[in-house]
Amino acid sequence: MISRNDCIQMDQADDLANLKNEFSLPDNVIYLDGNSLGARPKAALTRAQEVVTQEWGMDLIRSWNKAGWFDLPSRLGDQLAPLIGAGRDEVVVTDSTSINLFKALAAALHMQAAQAQTASRRVIVTERSNFPTDVYIAQGLSRWLDRGYHLRLVDAPEDLHAAIDRDVAVVMLTHVNYRSGHLLDMKTLTAHAHAQGAMMIWDLAHSAGALPVALNDANADFAVGCTYKYLNGGPGSPAFIWVAPKHQTQFSHPLSGWWGHATPFTMDPRFTPDPGIRRALCGTQPIVSLAMVQAGLDVFAKTNIEALRRKSLALSDLFIELVEARCAAHPLALVTPRNHAQRGSHVSITHPQGYAVMQALIARSVIGDYREPEIMRFGLTPLYLGFTDVWDAVEVLRDILDRQDFNANQSRDAVT
Amino acid sequence: MISRNDCIQMDQADDLANLKNEFSLPDNVIYLDGNSLGARPKAALTRAQEVVTQEWGMDLIRSWNKAGWFDLPSRLGDQLAPLIGAGRDEVVVTDSTSINLFKALAAALHMQAAQAQTASRRVIVTERSNFPTDVYIAQGLSRWLDRGYHLRLVDAPEDLHAAIDRDVAVVMLTHVNYRSGHLLDMKTLTAHAHAQGAMMIWDLAHSAGALPVALNDANADFAVGCTYKYLNGGPGSPAFIWVAPKHQTQFSHPLSGWWGHATPFTMDPRFTPDPGIRRALCGTQPIVSLAMVQAGLDVFAKTNIEALRRKSLALSDLFIELVEARCAAHPLALVTPRNHAQRGSHVSITHPQGYAVMQALIARSVIGDYREPEIMRFGLTPLYLGFTDVWDAVEVLRDILDRQDFNANQSRDAVT
Numbered sequence: 001m002i003s004r005n006d007c008i009q010m011d012q013a014d015d016l017a018n019l020k021n022e023f024s025l026p027d028n029v030i031y032l033d034g035n036s037l038g039a040r041p042k043a044a045l046t047r048a049q050e051v052v053t054q055e056w057g058m059d060l061i062r063s064w065n066k067a068g069w070f071d072l073p074s075r076l077g078d079q080l081a082p083l084i085g086a087g088r089d090e091v092v093v094t095d096s097t098s099i100n101l102f103k104a105l106a107a108a109l110h111m112q113a114a115q116a117q118t119a120s121r122r123v124i125v126t127e128r129s130n131f132p133t134d135v136y137i138a139q140g141l142s143r144w145l146d147r148g149y150h151l152r153l154v155d156a157p158e159d160l161h162a163a164i165d166r167d168v169a170v171v172m173l174t175h176v177n178y179r180s181g182h183l184l185d186m187k188t189l190t191a192h193a194h195a196q197g198a199m200m201i202w203d204l205a206h207s208a209g210a211l212p213v214a215l216n217d218a219n220a221d222f223a224v225g226c227t228y229k230y231l232n233g234g235p236g237s238p239a240f241i242w243v244a245p246k247h248q249t250q251f252s253h254p255l256s257g258w259w260g261h262a263t264p265f266t267m268d269p270r271f272t273p274d275p276g277i278r279r280a281l282c283g284t285q286p287i288v289s290l291a292m293v294q295a296g297l298d299v300f301a302k303t304n305i306e307a308l309r310r311k312s313l314a315l316s317d318l319f320i321e322l323v324e325a326r327c328a329a330h331p332l333a334l335v336t337p338r339n340h341a342q343r344g345s346h347v348s349i350t351h352p353q354g355y356a357v358m359q360a361l362i363a364r365s366v367i368g369d370y371r372e373p374e375i376m377r378f379g380l381t382p383l384y385l386g387f388t389d390v391w392d393a394v395e396v397l398r399d400i401l402d403r404q405d406f407n408a409n410q411s412r413d414a415v416t
Numbered sequence: 417m418i419s420r421n422d423c424i425q426m427d428q429a430d431d432l433a434n435l436k437n438e439f440s441l442p443d444n445v446i447y448l449d450g451n452s453l454g455a456r457p458k459a460a461l462t463r464a465q466e467v468v469t470q471e472w473g474m475d476l477i478r479s480w481n482k483a484g485w486f487d488l489p490s491r492l493g494d495q496l497a498p499l500i501g502a503g504r505d506e507v508v509v510t511d512s513t514s515i516n517l518f519k520a521l522a523a524a525l526h527m528q529a530a531q532a533q534t535a536s537r538r539v540i541v542t543e544r545s546n547f548p549t550d551v552y553i554a555q556g557l558s559r560w561l562d563r564g565y566h567l568r569l570v571d572a573p574e575d576l577h578a579a580i581d582r583d584v585a586v587v588m589l590t591h592v593n594y595r596s597g598h599l600l601d602m603k604t605l606t607a608h609a610h611a612q613g614a615m616m617i618w619d620l621a622h623s624a625g626a627l628p629v630a631l632n633d634a635n636a637d638f639a640v641g642c643t644y645k646y647l648n649g650g651p652g653s654p655a656f657i658w659v660a661p662k663h664q665t666q667f668s669h670p671l672s673g674w675w676g677h678a679t680p681f682t683m684d685p686r687f688t689p690d691p692g693i694r695r696a697l698c699g700t701q702p703i704v705s706l707a708m709v710q711a712g713l714d715v716f717a718k719t720n721i722e723a724l725r726r727k728s729l730a731l732s733d734l735f736i737e738l739v740e741a742r743c744a745a746h747p748l749a750l751v752t753p754r755n756h757a758q759r760g761s762h763v764s765i766t767h768p769q770g771y772a773v774m775q776a777l778i779a780r781s782v783i784g785d786y787r788e789p790e791i792m793r794f795g796l797t798p799l800y801l802g803f804t805d806v807w808d809a810v811e812v813l814r815d816i817l818d819r820q821d822f823n824a825n826q827s828r829d830a831v832t
Contacts, residue, residue: 024473033477040473048468048704049461056651057440057456061449061783069651096699098673099515106560128685133674133699136687140672144522145560153685179683228700235472235485235703256556257514258549267595267788269544269569271552283512283549284644287651288464289702367477372683 001325002318004395007387016311020384022299023232030393032368035178035206035346035379038232043295051291069287073238073259074278076290079297080231080240083305084204084223085214091242093293094259094281097205097226098133100241103253103280104222105141105172107243108199109149110252112169118197121169125198127160128153131178134203138172157182157342161192168198175213176206176344179371181336183207183344187218194219205229208240209300210345210381211309215242222247230345230381232296237289241280248276257282299383311382312345315390319347319380322394330401335375345381350374353408357397360406366393417741418734420811423803432727436800438715439648446809448784451622451762451795454648459711467707485703489654489675490694492706495713496647496656499721500620500639501630507658509709510675510697513621513642514549516657519669519696520638521557521588523659524615525565526668528585534613537585541614543576544569547594550619554588573598573758577608584614591629592622592760595787597752599627599760603634610635621645624656625716626761626797627725631658638663646761646797648712653705657696664692673698715799727798728761731806735763735796738810746817751791761797766790769824773813776822782809 011017023039025031031039055063064070077091084091094100105124112118124138135151142149154163157177164171171193176183186202193200202223207213209230215223223242227233243251252273258264259281262272273279320334335348351357354374361368361376368378380390400406427433439455441447447455471479480486493507500507510516521540528534540554551567558565570579573593580587587609592599602618609616618639623629625646631639639658643649659667668689674680675697678688689695736750751764767773770790777784777792784794796806816822 024469026474026476029476031476037472037477037480039476040468045465045468045473048464052456052461052464052650052708053440056453057461058442060442060445060447060455061453061785062778063651064453095511095515096673096701098675098699099511099671102671130685131674132677132680132683132685132687135685136672136674136677139687140670144670145562147562226700234468235479236700236706238702239699254556254560255515255518256552257512258547258552259514261548261552264548265788267548269546269548269551271548271555283514283655284642284652285512286654286702286705288708289705290652292468292704362478369477372681 002321004388004391007391010387014311014386016303016307016382017386019299019303020386022302023384025384029365029367030389031384032366032378032380032393034381034384035229035377036369037235038229038296038381039384041232041295041299043298044234044292047292047295048288051288072287072290073281073285076293076297077240077277079294083213083300084208084225084242085212085216086242087216087245089276090245091240092277092280093227093238093240093290094285095239097203097224097239098137099255100224100239101134101137101203102141103255104201104224104241105138105170106253107251108170108201108222109145111247111250112199118169121167122148122150123152123167123169124149125152125154125163125168125171126173127157127177128155129177129179130174131203131205134172134174157184160189164193164196164198166196168196170199170201172201174203174205176210178206179348179375181344181346181348183211183342185341186214186220190218190220206344206346210312212305220244227293227296231293232299233293234289237293238285243277243280251279255282259283308382312380313340313343315380315382315385315387316343316345316347318387319378319390319394322391323349323397326394326398327401346377346379348375348377351376353406356406356408356410357400359410360400361396364396364400366396418737420804420807423807426803430727430802432719432723432798433802435715435719436802438718439800441800445781445783446805447800448782448794448796448809450797450800451645451793452785453651454645454712455800457648457711457715459714460650460708463708463711464704467704488703488706489697489701492709492713493656493693495710499629499716500624500641500658501628501632502658503632503661505692506661507656508693508696509643509654509656509706510701511655513619513640513655514553515671516640516655517550517553517619518557519671520617520640520657521554521586522669523667524586524617524638525561527663527666528615534585537583538564538566539568539584540565541568541570541579541584541587542589543573543593544571545593545595546590547619547621550588550590573600576605580609580612580614582612584612586615586617588617590619590621592626594622595764595791597760597762597764599623599758601757602630602636606634606636622760626728628721636660643709643712647709648715649709650705653709654701659693659696667695671698675699724798728796729756729759731796731798731801731803732759732761732763734803735794735806735810738807739765739813742810742814743817762793762795764791764793767792769822772822772824772826773816775826776816777812780812780816782812
């Protein structure tokens with residue numbers, strides 16, 4: 001059985017261990033929730049102060065040009081692009097994931113409706129267990145378009161292939177499931193969707209920054225994602241949207257605000273979309289939150305996503321192994337696939353008192369989170385976690401379970 | 417003729433003069449662009465640092481509850497409400513003005529389509545000179561709904577009354593015109609729209625925080641607005657949306673993301689809207705930019721909007737008087753109405769070389785802005801401007817014009 005000393009040695013041999021120094025984390029906390037809110041890069045504070053004091057306070061309105069505020073969505077999009085297998089001028093950082101998904105889905109449905117072979121298709125495929133906002137956005141858009149679009153909610157990943165048939169207009173999937181940590185095969189599913197004449201939208205909320213993503217290689221059509229999880233952009237930092245190069249000059253969406261205009265400052269009362277990816281923009285962006293995204297992205301320049309993925313899998317392998325060995329007496333069940341090809345960067349485990357156990361862990365500074373029903377989520381974020389952290393976290397879990405040191409009747413917070 | 421000494425005495429007698437101490441402004445700058453980007457409240461830096469270091473850095477994911485991040489849109493909405501004549505639980509601060517307008521217009525069209533008397537109406541009325549994003553959003557939504565909605569663009573404020581007839585589903589107006597500074601009569605226009613069976617949406621981008629707004633008193637249906645101009649929330653800080661109490665339990669819009677759900681953390685795959693104003697929310701909000709809005713709103717607690725309005729009008733009266741007296745030899749023309757009842761808080765003046773003259777002013781630290789065609793805009797923001805500032809600004813303008821000290825052939829920046 002692996003020992004704590006073994007873990008210390010693994011940390012000493014870990015080329016990525018020094019990346020933890022890029023982050024400011026509280027002492028004595030083991031943070032296993034980077035899959036929900038990434039830790040703070042030290043540089044984020046400097047960046048926020050600079051924007052607030054100098055760019056806003058001193059340069060005032062001139063910063064739209066001088067500090068490049070207006071170009072930030074594109075500049076950050078270009079910096080993010082390599083992490084998701086995209087190129088320059090293909091990504092913008094803007095708005096929220098929900099809103100970007102609305103744009104992508106509207107654009108995809110519109111393109112399908114314009115083609116004779118697919119114009120009559122009315123089915124949108126997604127997983128029933130997809131993050132709810134994705135499902136809600138598809139419901140909202142379907143209802144409002146009032147042309148009979150409806151969702152086909154698939155219950156298990158293995159049923160997706162059969163569900164994507166020639167009635168399907170758009171397939172809209174999240175690459176890594178927020179609850180189970182199940183990683184879908186982007187390339188195979190995209191190819192299958194295309195073979196059936198459907199368009200393919202990927203939500204990368206739980207994969208961007210966590211594992212290699214290859215949007216262009218997979219020939220995907222649209223993608224959206226989040227910058228405040230594995231990309232460490234800050235609480236609620238703006239999301240991103242990617243549009244395949246082949247669609248860039250054609251796609252359109254109903255959120256046609258002035259930032260998406262070809263020449264926003266001519267103040268033309270007719271909307272003419274930007275010729276490229278900036279047509280995915282809508283209104284004025286929250287500059288302080290947006291600017292801090294850079295601090296998160298800069299950390300990735302010090303390493304590469306393949307090395308991060310290797311460490312992420314090693315951390316989650318270790319976590320699973322230790323939990324199964326040391327907590328074997330307890331009613332835990334692994335939800336996340338063991339197969340590396342199907343695993344994201346967090347591990348989900350059920351316990352009948354999952355909520356109470358998670359609260360006990362948090363009270364002892366091992367911070368994961370809880371998702372209904374019964375699921376404890378543990379994010380294994382290679383940028384700022386080591387093997388000893390994993391060992392220590394499992395030891396706290398074991399102790400809580402062995403001593404039944406949790407309050408099974410605890411009322412649930414609205415947000416966890 | 418009023419002298420600089422008179423202005424100094426007016427500043428000494430001004431009860432609001434000390435509010436300037438709440439702001440951090442560069443020395444020797446006269447900032448006449450608070451109508452575009454408000455100045456920085458000193459407290460904004462403290463708030464940003466607190467959110468970044470303590471709430472994000474130290475408390476991490478726990479801040480969604482502990483720091484009340486999830487409730488911020490409502491808390492800030494309640495704090496803003498009195499400034500726009502609204503009550504508690506009627507406003508949320510969220511997303512951008514463009515996106516909030518999309519929600520409001522979609523909701524209004526939907527409500528009209530559900531009523532037998534108005535179901536067949538297909539006209540949306542607005543001003544041709546409305547801020548372009550408002551027009552673009554209406555165009556985008558109309559096109560996507562694909563039910564024959566179209567815009568009736570009105571050329572002059574005095575033509576609005578006649579344009580709002582029984583074909584109109586929704587009237588969508590900006591209270592103060594971004595270019596001319598013309599203030600519309602909210603109460604009369606709303607009453608007329610209702611008399612014709614139309615619903616009324618107000619965009620308060622250039623009025624919230626600048627002058628008293630009375631949404632409930634005017635019986636308006638929806639309103640949206642901006643927090644980064646007169647409310648001093650920071651660059652691109654999230655916008656707001658107000659929904660009349662009578663519509664709160666009925667309105668719906670297609671951007672149905674998880675933050676608008678009645679119980680977002682039950683992760684239910686069916687969307688059930690929040691019973692109140694929070695159904696206007698969509699996705700996760702940019703917390704650092706959002707939290708700083710409070711610093712801007714806190715300043716208003718130290719005064720009242722009626723006093724601010726009196727000073728704003730006194731400043732703009734003085735500005736107009738001085739420009740007309742001291743720059744009489746030059747081809748300037750006042751665009752903004754002289755009538756107080758029709759004037760917002762900025763003054764627009766044309767000059768055939770308006771762009772070049774504005775660049776010369778900015779080079780001499782008198783910061784206004786330029787809007788096509790030929791318009792120089794001067795924001796008279798009573799929170800941090802005094803009468804002497806106005807005198808000095810006009811003196812610089814006079815000097816530039818008298819000496820023709822501007823480069824008439826200057827190329828134009830993309831953003832000004």
